[in-house]
Amino acid sequence: MKVDNVYKQDRRVEKYYMVKKRTTIYTALEELDFHWDEREVAEFIRLWKRGLSLQKIANKFSRDIDEAAVLVLDLARKKRITPREFGVGGDRF
Template sequence: MAFTRPNAKNEIFFKQRVSIYLACEEMDFTWSREEVKEVDQMWNEGIDVRSIANKVQRDPDELLILIIDRAKKGFIKQRTRGLFGTEVINLELC
């Protein structure tokens, strides 16, 4: 049996709770189209996650959520070395 989560916009669901915990509230999961395009390109070039996060000046955890989203939607390919990629870029040269 699959767990189904109530729709987050459902007012009744929220009214039933006395207090809630919002995970990762301090993080920013919004991305511009340009940033998404840049991340997709670097991912598909094999750049490692830490280098991508540094290049786009974002928390690696925020980047990981974007990568999960893009992979689930089929916009980025699976990589043999996964998050590690095949290349680490020297940010001082960028």
């Protein structure tokens, strides 16, 4: 029966990938969008290197500043950007 197969698949996913037992799942920041197009990422990096503030970069992409901040964390961890003298505030000009 199809429903039984779905249930079995769900159980396998839980067994192998959901190693922590939870009764209720809370998704942090689910109202935000952390998906970026690669072209946006390239432009983000360019603006970051130019010294624009994180707020200005977020505004350019019509994004919440927290979405941009998470991208900074991701890019920094992957060594695609480096710390700046003026930090996330940028705007050395």
